[in-house]
Every structure is written in C-alpha cells, then in structure tokens.
Amino acid sequence: MEYYRQQNQPGCGGCLLILVMVALVTGGAPALLNLFGFLLYSGLAGVLVLFAAFWGFTYYMRRKVASYEASQTESHNRFVFLLVNILVKIAQVDGHFTRPELNAILNFFQYHLRYNQEQMYWVKQLVKEARDNATDLRQLLEEFRNGFAYEPRLILLELIYQIIHTKQPPPADELRLAREVALVLQISVYDQRTIEAKYMYRQRQEAASAGQLEEQYYAVLGLEPGADFAEIKKAYRKLSMQYHPDKVGHLGEEFKQVAEEKMKEINVAYGYFEKKFANGK
Secondary structure: OOEOOOOOOOOOHHHHHHHHHHHHHHHHHHHHHHHHHHHHHHHHHHHHHHHHHHHHHHHHHHHHHHHHHHHOOHHHHHHHHHHHHHHHHHHHHHOOOEHHHHHHHHHHHHHHOOOOHHHHHHHHHHHHHHHOOOOOHHHHHHHHHHHOOHHHHHHHHHHHHHHHOOOOOOOHHHHHHHHHHHHHOOOOHHHHHHHHHHHHHHOOOOOOOHHHHHHHHHHHOOOOOOOOHHHHHHHHHHHHHHOOHHHHHHHOHHHHHHHHHHHHHHHHHHHHHHHHHHOOO
C-alpha cells in the first residue's frame, strides 16, 4: 500500500556546471566572480520573493478562513471539526493514513459538499491537526452524540458510509467499524441498516434490472422486499421527519443540502411504490 509523502522536484546541478565552464572559457576569473555575484544576488532575491509570496498567500487564506469561520454558527464549525476528526480516525484504524484515504476525505468535501477554495484550505488544516490529535475515536463519537440531536447524528453516519463507499469494494473492517459507530451514536439498528443497505444497492445501480431497482427502493426506505404499502407509507413518513432539511439547517447550508439529497432519494422510492400500488401491480 502506498503511503502519502511529498516528492522532491529534480534539481539542475548540471546547469550550474555548464555556466561555470562557459564563464571560465569566455571571461576567465573576473567573469566567474561576476557570475557567482549575480547568482548569489538573484538567488537570494528569488528566495525572498518566493518566501514573501508564500507568506502572503498563507496570510490571505488564513484571514479568509477566519472570516468564514466567524460567519458560521458554532454548531456548524463544531460539526465540521468533529466530522473531519472522526473520518481521519476511521482512516487511521489500521495504523496508517494513506494518500488515497486523504484524497477520499478531501474529494468528499470538495465534490459532495461543494466546498470552495477557502473552505478546502480550512478542511486541510483540520485534517493536518486531526492526524496528530491524541483523542481516540470513541471519545470523539461520544462528544458528537452528546452535542448533537438525533438528526445530525444520522447525517454523520450517512457521510461516513459515503466515505467508506469511495473504495470499491468497501473494506469489510470499515463496514464493521461503521456499525460500531452507529452503536456509539445510539442510532437505531433500523436506521443504520437503512443507510448501509442503500449504499450496498447503489453499487449495482448502473447495471440494475427493474427488480434490483425495486430492492434498492425498499432499502432506501429501510424495508425488506415485499413489504406492503401500509408499511411503505409508515416508513416514508418516519424518514421524511428525520431527514427534513430544517432539522439540520443550523449545521450550515452544505449539510442542509445533504438532507435535501436524502429527501429526494426517499421521495423517488416512495413515488415508485405509490405508482406501483396505484396501478395494482
């Protein structure tokens, strides 16, 4: 397994040797001294310019991030902080934090939650701090459970399954860990199975037959195939209450969108069965 490490760019020691030889041949020692003086001056000036540019960009991004954090609710900032730390701890469960795992977390925030540049800079700083955070996973989960209502805990579990399923096939040990996370968060077995089943069936969606799609719609509603319409309607009402976007609005617009996407899935599944039973099939 490849672990994340920064690669050094190749240097150009041969270029300097060629310049020295040309200077000696064309102008002798005075030309060589002038060359070294120029290289010293231009090199230091270049380093200073690069340092100033890096410092300026870092300062600018930190100011932007501070402004962004100040514009968000305390609940939002704490939710993201705990979410990042929990995802990193899950990735580190085998004792390592690989580059693909890092990319999975960053891509999740960038593409699933549609984070912009300053938000991504914030997440990268949180990931960096989370890697060195000595707090264990259970403590983080308990803090999350005690600090947030049931609906945000469902969103957290939903996001954990999204991250796990970026790997195909999803690792069995991480799926077991997700079930343990659900227990610590005091999420019901019904709700945990609903989320897990949905992602299991989603893998087959592209090549799914009509029958497999029906199984997926049952899974979205947390039901076994063959449930009658009364059970379907009851499950739909329950899930609609749990995933109503207003219940997670205080967490920020991006997490409200997660709830909205979940509601769309629930509505599509219910709409399928409503049409099926109305037609008497």
